[in-house]
Amino acid sequence: GGTIQGIVSSGEGVGNVPSLAFTDGLLSLLGGGLHGGHGAGPDVSALQLQRTDWDTLPAYVHSLQTLLLTVLKQGSGRPQGDHGLFLRYHIEAITVRGINSFRQYKYDMGTVGKTLEGMFRKLNNLLERLHQSYFFYLLPSLARFVSIGVYMPAFGFLILILVLKISPGPPLQGGARGDIFGVPLPPSRPGLLTLVPPLLICHATGLTLYFLPVLGQHVATQHFPVSESEAVVLTVIAIYVAGLAMPHNTHRVLTGSGSERGWMTLKLLSLLYLAMQLGCIALVNFSLGFLLAVTMVPVAAIVQPKGPKYLYAVLLVLVTPAVTLLLSIVLYQELIEYPVSALECWQLFLQAVSEGLLDHYLYGSIVFPFIALFVYPCWLLLWNVLFWK
Template structure:
C-alpha cells in the first residue's frame, strides 16, 4: 500500500519544474542573462523612439507669438538700467531688487520681497532625508548674509487663482554677469506681454532669485516658504543691521510692494531661464535643456517636448542635452556602431520593413547622451535650480541659451527667447490638469529621442535575474552534503525523508555574518559626520582616515560578534563559503531591487559592478589547489573584479577614463562623496550600505580558508 502511494505521488507544478530546471542550470543561465543584459544596455540608443506630445491640450505652436519689438525694447531698457547700477557706491545689494520691483509695479504686477538665510551643507545624519535645505542655517549671520528674492505676480484674468506658472531668473546680486542680466531682460519682456493679455487662465509668478548663496538655495528657500504656513521672514535685530534694509523693505505706495509673503495658485510648471556666454562653437543660438532633479527624478516628458518643438520649429534654435564628450572618440563605441549599422543594412536588404540599426554617428552621439543621462540620474544631484521644484512634485526644467550675436543685437535675442518662453507658457496655460499623460521615467539619447522605462528596465532585469537562481543553487548544493564530509562524525545518520539538522540551521550563521557586515556599513555611513569636524583637513586626509577607521571598525565588529564562526564542527567545512555566498547574493539582489525603486539609474550602474563580482567569486584556494589554466584564469578574474568593485577604485578609474588620468587625485572620491551627502543623494546610502558590505563579503569569500 505504501509503495503504491509512492508510485502515484503527484508531479510538481510546471512553474516549480521550471524553477528547478533553472536552478540546476544556474551557471548557463547566469552567463546568458548577464551577456544579454549588457547587450541590451548597449542597444538602448538603437531602441530609442522619437519624442511626441501625449497631451493634446498643450497644442504648442497653435497660436502666433504676441511678443512684439516694443516688449523686447522695454526689456533692453530694463537690462541697461540693471547693468548701469553701481552697487559699490552704496555698499549694499538692495538696489537690484528695488529696480526689479519698480518695473514689475509699473507693469501692474504684485510685488513682494522674500528674505532667506544661507543653509549649511555639512553632512548631518539626522537631516539626511530632509532635503539639501533642511533648515540648518549659519549661526553667525549678519545683514549681508541674507539673500533677497524679488517676486512678481500677475493674476490671471480668466483664472480662479488656483494654478500658477513660474518663471525663475537667477542672478548674483554681488557680481552680476551679462548672461544673468540678459535672463532678467527676457523675463521682463515676457512679463510685460503677459500683464496685458486676456487669455491667461493661470497666474504668472516671476521669481528673480538672488543667487549669491547659490541658485538652488535661493529657489529652494522660496519654495519651502511658499509650501508651508511659516512665512520664513526672520526678523532682523536693529542693533545688528541698522535701518538700511528695513527701510528698503517696508511697504511702499500702499500695498503694491510688500514685505509680506505673497502667494498664487498651485504650481503647474516652472521654467528656469539662464543665458550663458556667447557661443562660438555652433552656427546659431543653442538651447541646452537640463532636467535631472534629486535622486533621478525627471519632469514629465511633455514639458521637454514642447520646449524642443517650439525651439526647433518656432525659433530655429539648436537644442542640445548634456552628453559625455569623451565618449564621442571611443573606439569601442565607433566599432559597435559600425557593426550595428552593418547589421541594419543586411536586415533592410532582406526585408525593407525591418528598420533596425542607425548610422554610426547617431549611435555614438546617442550613447554619449544616454551615458550622461544615466550618470546624472544615478548621481542624484540636481543639474540646476529646477530640481527644487521636483521636490514638491512640480514639473520644471532649466533652459540655458548660448547666444551667438553681437552686443547690438540684444533686442533680437530678447525677442527670440521671449517668444520661446511665451509659447511654452501658452501651452502650459492650456492644460486643464497637471502633466500626467507622458513619461516620468525615461532616459534621453537626444533632445528628440528617448528610451522609456519599459525598455531600459529589461537590461536591469536580465542582469539581476541570475542572483536568486545562484543563491538557491548554492544553498541546494550545500544541503546535499548531509552525509558527506561536512557532517560532524558524532551526528546520527539521517534518513532520506528528514531535513538535515546540520544544514537547516547552519545557514543562519551565514545570515548572521551578512547582517553584521551590513550593520558595520551603517557605521561607515556615519563616519564622515565625525571626520567633517576636523578643521582644515584635506580631501586626501579625510578619505585616508575614512578607509582606516572603516577597516578598524570592521575588525572590531568581527571580534565582538564572531560573525564567521560556524558552531558544531571542529574542522574547516568546505560548504561554509557556499552558504555565505548564497546569503550574500540574496542580500545583493534585495539591495539592488530596493534601490531600483528609489533611483533606477543607480541600481543599473550598481548591477554592472556588483552582479559579476557576486556571481563569479569563489575561494582563491580552490583555484590554486586545482592548478589548471581555467581555474587560474577564474582566480585572476575574481581578483580583478574585487579590485574594480571597490568604490573609490571604480570611481577614480572611471573618472580617469573619461577625463584623463592626469587630472585625478586620491581625494577626488571624498569630494564626490561629499557632494552626494550634501545633496542627500540616495546613491550615497546605496554605496555605503549595499555595495560596500557585499564587496566585503565577496572579499571574505575570496580569502576563505577552505
C-alpha cells in the same frame, strides 16, 4: 558681442527626470525636441548635438555616447539645475537659462520673450496630459528617447543571473537537495551562529561609514592639519579601506573551521540581498542601479572560497563602489572629450566623495546613504565569502 539664446539645462534632478511631455514641449519651442519645432537653438548640457544620419554606424556610436553621458549624470544623483530640488516632491520642473552666443543665427530679447510666453501656454495645455507622460526614460539624443518598457527588461535579465545562481539543484533520492553554486551540500546543517558575526560586522562598518565622518570632523581638525571637508573625505576613505581588513575568521573561532554549507548560506543571503537592493534602487534611480548591476552582478555570481582566490579578490576590488566611481569619472571625462591625468582624476574622485555627502545633507540625495548602508555591507559579505576558508 553675441545675443541671448535659450539653453535647457540637463533634466536630471536628484536621480529623477522631469516629465517627457514637459521636456519635449520646451525643446520644441527652442528649436528641437521629439517632434521638431523652431525657436532659440536648444542645447542640453548632458546631450551632444544630434545627427541626422540615424542609420549609420557613427550615428549609433554617437547616440551611445550621449546615452552614457545621461546615465552617468543621472546615476550621480546630483541635481543638474535648480529644478532638481523640485522633482523629488513630484513637481515637474526644468531649468532654462540664457547664454551669450556667438553663433551665426542671432536671437534678440523679443525671441526670448516669445519663448517664455510659449512655455507658459504649453504648460497650460499640458496640465490635462501630464499623468499620461513618461516619467522614466533615457535620452540618447534630443529627438529620441528610451522608455522604461525597453530598458527595464534588460535590467531584469541582469537580476535574473543572481536568481538563477541561488537556485538549488534537483532533488536527490531520499528527499535531499542537490548541489548549490556547483558544490554538493553536506548532510549536516550548520548553526546560524556562524553567520551572525559577518552580518553584524559588515553592517556595523556601513553604519560607521555613514555616521562617523560627519560626527568626527571636529575631532579630526583638532588633531590633524586638515580642513573639515578634507577630514570628512579622508575619514570616509579610511573607513572604507579598513573594511577590507576586518576579521574574516570569526566563524573559525566558533566552529574550528569554515564549513561548506556555511559559506554557501552566506553567499545565498548576499545574492538575495544584492538582488533586492538593485531591484529597489532601479525604481528610484535606474542609472545608479544599472551601473551597480553591470559591475557587481557578474563577479558576485562567480565568487567563492575555492578556485583562483586571488583572481576573485582582484575582481571584487575592481567592482567595489569606490572603484566604480573612479572608473565612471574617467569614462565621463573621455565622453566629454576632456581626458585628465591620474592626479586630476584622483582630485575629481575626492571632490565627488565630498559632494556626495554634501548633496545628501543639503538636497536629500540618497546615493551616499544607499552606498554606505546597503551596497558596501553587501560587498563586504561577498568579501567574507571569498575568505571563508
